[in-house]
Amino acid sequence: MKIEELLREKFNLKEDDLKRAYLLKEELSIPFGQVLVNLGLISEEQLIEALAAYLNIPILENYEIDNSIKNGLSQLIDLNFLINKNTIPLKFDGEEQTLHIATFDPFNYEIFNYITNQSGFKIKLFLTTEEKIKALKRYLVFEEDRNITSLDIDEDIDRLTELAFEAPVIKYLNNLLSKAVDSRATDIHIENYKNKGRVRFRIDGILHDIELLEENFTRAIISRVKLLSNLNIAERRLPQDGKFTTRISSVLLDIRVSTIPMIHGEGVVMRLLYREKLSFNIKALGMEKDHTESVLKLISNPYGMLLVTGPTGSGKTTTLYSVLTYLNSDDRKIITIEDPVEYQLEGINQIQVKPEIGLTFANALRSILRHDPDIVMVGEIRDRETAEISIHSALTGHLVLSTLHTNDAPSSLFRLVEMGIEEYLINASIIGIIAQRIVRKNCPYCSYDEKLSDEIKKSYDIENITQKWNSLIETPKTLRGKGCPKCANTGYRGRIAIFELFEYDDELKESFLKLKSLESFRRYLKEKRSFRTLREDGLVKVLKGISTVEEVLRVC
Numbered sequence: 306m307k308i309e310e311l312l313r314e315k316f317n318l319k320e321d322d323l324k325r326a327y328l329l330k331e332e333l334s335i336p337f338g339q340v341l342v343n344l345g346l347i348s349e350e351q352l353i354e355a356l357a358a359y360l361n362i363p364i365l366e367n368y369e370i371d372n373s374i375k376n377g378l379s380q381l382i383d384l385n386f387l388i389n390k391n392t393i394p395l396k397f398d399g400e401e402q403t404l405h406i407a408t409f410d411p412f413n414y415e416i417f418n419y420i421t422n423q424s425g426f427k428i429k430l431f432l433t434t435e436e437k438i439k440a441l442k443r444y445l446v447f448e449e450d451r452n453i454t455s456l457d458i459d460e461d462i463d464r465l466t467e468l469a470f471e472a473p474v475i476k477y478l479n480n481l482l483s484k485a486v487d488s489r490a491t492d493i494h495i496e497n498y499k500n501k502g503r504v505r506f507r508i509d510g511i512l513h514d515i516e517l518l519e520e521n522f523t524r525a526i527i528s529r530v531k532l533l534s535n536l537n538i539a540e541r542r543l544p545q546d547g548k549f550t551t552r553i554s555s556v557l558l559d560i561r562v563s564t565i566p567m568i569h570g571e572g573v574v575m576r577l578l579y580r581e582k583l584s585f586n587i588k589a590l591g592m593e594k595d596h597t598e599s600v601l602k603l604i605s606n607p608y609g610m611l612l613v614t615g616p617t618g619s620g621k622t623t624t625l626y627s628v629l630t631y632l633n634s635d636d637r638k639i640i641t642i643e644d645p646v647e648y649q650l651e652g653i654n655q656i657q658v659k660p661e662i663g664l665t666f667a668n669a670l671r672s673i674l675r676h677d678p679d680i681v682m683v684g685e686i687r688d689r690e691t692a693e694i695s696i697h698s699a700l701t702g703h704l705v706l707s708t709l710h711t712n713d714a715p716s717s718l719f720r721l722v723e724m725g726i727e728e729y730l731i732n733a734s735i736i737g738i739i740a741q742r743i744v745r746k747n748c749p750y751c752s753y754d755e756k757l758s759d760e761i762k763k764s765y766d767i768e769n770i771t772q773k774w775n776s777l778i779e780t781p782k783t784l785r786g787k788g789c790p791k792c793a794n795t796g797y798r799g800r801i802a803i804f805e806l807f808e809y810d811d812e813l814k815e816s817f818l819k820l821k822s823l824e825s826f827r828r829y830l831k832e833k834r835s836f837r838t839l840r841e842d843g844l845v846k847v848l849k850g851i852s853t854v855e856e857v858l859r860v861c
Contacts, residue, residue: 308337308338308356308359309337311355311359312337312338312341312347312352312355315355316341316346316347316351316355318341318346322344322346325344326340326341326344326346329343329344336410336412338352338355338356339352339410345790346790347790348789348790348793348794349409349434349435349436350434350794351788351790351794353409353432353433353434356411356432357432360411362411362430362431362432363431363432364431364432364433365395365407365431365432365433365437370393370394370395370396370441371395371396371397381423381424382394382419382420382423382424386419387406387416387420388442390413390415390416391408391409391410391413391435391438391442392406392407392408392413392416393406393407393408393438393441393442394406395407395431397426398429401427402425402426402427403426403427403428403429404420404424404426404427404428404429405429405431406420406428406429406430406431407430407431407432407433407437407438407441408430408431408432408433408438409432409433409434409435409438411430411432417430436515436516437516439516440516440517440518441517466528466532466538469525469528469529469531469532469538470529471525474522474525474526474529475529477522477526478526478529478530479553481493481504481526482551482553482558482560482577483553484506484515485506485577486553486556486558486577488506488508488793489508489509489799490506490507490508490577491507491508491510491576491577492506492507492574492575492576492577493505493506493507493573493574493575493577494506494507494512494572494573494574495523495526495527495530495572495573495574495575496567496572497520497523497524497527497567497569497570497571497572498569499520499569500520501517501518501519501520501523502517502518502519502520502522502523502524502526502570503516503517503518504516504517504518508793508795509745509795509797509798509799509800510618510743510745510800511745511795513793520570523570524570524571527564527570527571527573530562530564530573530575531545531547531562531564531573533549533551533562534547534548534549534560534562535547535549536562536564541566541570541571542566543566544563544564544565544566545563545564546561546562546563546564546645547561547562548560548561548562549562556579557579557580558577558578558579558580559578559580559648560575560576560577560578561575561576561578561645561647562574562575562576563576578647578648580648585623585626585627585629585630585648585650586627586630587600587601587627587628587631589627590620590623590624590627590802591801591802591803591804591846592802592804593774593777593804593842593845594777595777595835596804596806596837596842599737599806599808600628600737600739600806601631602808603736603737603808604628604631604632604704606704606736607702607704608699608700608701608702608703608704609699609704609705609734609735609736610695610696610699610705610706610707610734610735610736611628611704611705611706611707611735611736611737611738611739612686612707612708612709612717612735612737612738612739613625613706613707613708613709613738613739613740613741614708614709614710614711614712614713614714614716614717614738614739614740614741615708615710615711615740615741615742616710616712616742617710618743619741619742619743619802620741620742620743620802621708621741622647622684622708623802624739624741624802625682625706625708626648626650628706629641629650629653629680629682629706630650632680632704633650633652633653635652637679637680638654638676638677638678638679638680639652639653639654639678639679639680639681639682640653640654640655640656640673640676640678640680640681640682641653641654641655641656641681641682641683641684642656642658642666642669642670642673642681642682642683642684643655643656643657643658643682643684644657644658644666644684644685645657654676654678656669656673658684665691666683666684666685666686666687666691667688667690667691667694670683670691670694670695670698671694674698674701674703678703679703679704680703680704680705680706681695681698681703681704681705681706682705682706682707683695683705683706683707683708684707684708685707685708685709685710686707686708686709686724688724689724689725689726692721692724692726693726693730695707696726696730696731696733696734699734699735700730700733700734705734709721711740712740713740713805713827713838713839714738714739714740714805714806714807715738715807715823715826715827715830716823717738717740718731718735718738718817718826719823719826728817728818731817732809732814732817732818735809736808736809737806737807737808737809738806738807738809739804739805739806740804740805740806740839741802741803741804741805741839742802742803742839742843742860742861743800743801743802743803743860744800744801744802744803744843744846744852744856744857744859744860745795745797745798745799745800745852745856746797746798746799746800746801746851746852747784747785747786747796747797747798747850747851747852747853748786748788748789748791748792748795748796748797748798749798750786750789750791750792750798751786751787751788751789751791751792751796752784752785752786752787752796752850753784753785753786753787754782754783754784755783755784755785756783757783757854761854765840765844765854767844767848770841770844770845770848771848774837774841774845777845777849778845778848778849781848781849782848782849782850783847783848783850783853784850784853785853786798797852797856801846801851801852803839803842803843803846803857803860803861804839804842805836805837805838805839805841805842807830807834807836812833813830813834816829816833838861839860839861840857840858840861843856843857843860843861844857
């Protein structure tokens with residue numbers, strides 16, 4: 306079978322697409338598989354997997370280069386010639402006289418003949434993507450192109466500052482940010498290890514390896530980021546936080562930067578905040594109809610405390626900002642206390658806490674009550690003092706919104722008790738509690754119908770959920786993404802929140818005082834009320850074709 310036929314059958318390519326691909330192949334004189342990638346019909350990873358299976362060639366998994374390879378081969382083979390031809394020497398096996406090389410083009414016979422004719426070595430070939438070849442090329446040509454590897458980082462801060470302004474460093478960071486935007490990444494992680502650096506993107510909540518970098522080039526990139534963020538480039542012993550703004554491909558980005566010292570150098574995380582993509586809309590959060598109605602009812606109260614709970618990265622801030630946006634009007638004064646202020650909301654007074662000068666959540670909260678706010682948002686209740694002042698604010702005629710780090714909604718009541726808050730104060734101030742997580746959504750471009758197995762239906766009581774929440778699900782359907790270029794072959798694209806919430810009414814307040822146990826209170830909620838747990842809400846999303854069982858179980 307020809308490779309064209311294999312690719313056509315494996316990826317169910319349409320005749321019209323094939324005709325376009327064949328025409329471009331003849332016109333551009335590039336391999337057929339690469340044409341399919343350029344047209345977006347398959348991903349580069351899919352092409353490499355197909356070629357590896359077709360030719361029985363291993364895929365490069367651990368793409369590190371033996372540091373001694375330059376010295377051992379430079380007299381026999383022109384390494385720059387190999388590199389320019391996108392062929393990367395990885396390791397030389399002296400006993401078997403075999404050169405290990407990586408490429409994304411297994412039909413590059415010119416290079417293979419050159420190696421064997423010049424050296425007499427046998428070749429062990431590994432396939433990998435063009436992106437990884439570019440990363441390996443950077444590693445090999447680093448010394449010649451950037452003249453950085455001889456730098457003593459610990460002694461020459463001035464030289465490191467100069468490097469941060471050199472063209473290769475600036476170009477690389479700009480390209481990295483552009484690639485992150487194209488990938489819909491929310492975070493960029495740059496990490497230092499022994500003799501190398503690593504770049505990873507967080508896409509839809511999951512970290513993905515992007516590439517390896519040479520050690521000193523990584524440090525130069527980190528220095529560039531620190532300079533843009535107005536951080537001290539010479540301080541590598543303590544964590545630092547900063548931010549900068551830039552425009553990438555017409556997208557305006559607010560980038561929050563955090564550095565932290567590691568044993569092999571600094572690590573940097575850049576949080577990408579897409580200013581122009583903001584849409585703080587309660588009805589766009591992913592809440593089901595009954596939850597949306599409950600939240601709108603709760604925030605219509607003139608006073609009381611509404612808590613949003615969940616771990617870091619569960620979307621609590623987005624939910625609170627959506628509530629504030631809904632409540633924002635000319636006849637209300639809203640003040641927030643945050644750490645950090647992630648987005649600036651027009652018409653809302655936002656305060657950034659600064660513990661180093663004594664501006665803590667508690668101190669700021671005491672002061673803002675003198676400014677006659679109608680609504681107060683406290684970024685996080687971390688201690689008893691902040692909890693007590695927040696509750697006092699709720700009891701004295703303010704609507705208070707805040708967050709706690711608990712695993713579910715019922716746990717929040719007992720967490721406040723553990724902080725030392727009296728039960729009567731909890732019952733007098735709390736009006737409702739929301740817990741949430743974020744799950745990935747099925748890719749709309751490659752999802753197909755999938756039936757749940759009998760084992761899964763039985764294990765997670767799918768039939769009961771379908772009946773109990775039939776008004777939300779209507780016609781059950783379960784989907785799964787098979788993976789495509791649009792979703793980076795993950796089967797998921799985008800995210801949505803799942804929720805559990807309850808209105809803390811008189812009936813629940815009485816049961817809270819009586820039951821005294823978290824498990825007993827959870828059981829009471831499930832048995833006596835139309836309360837839906839996080840997992841149940843996630844499974845409702847599964848039965849609506851929005852996500853998968855595996856994804857829901859991953860987060861709860």
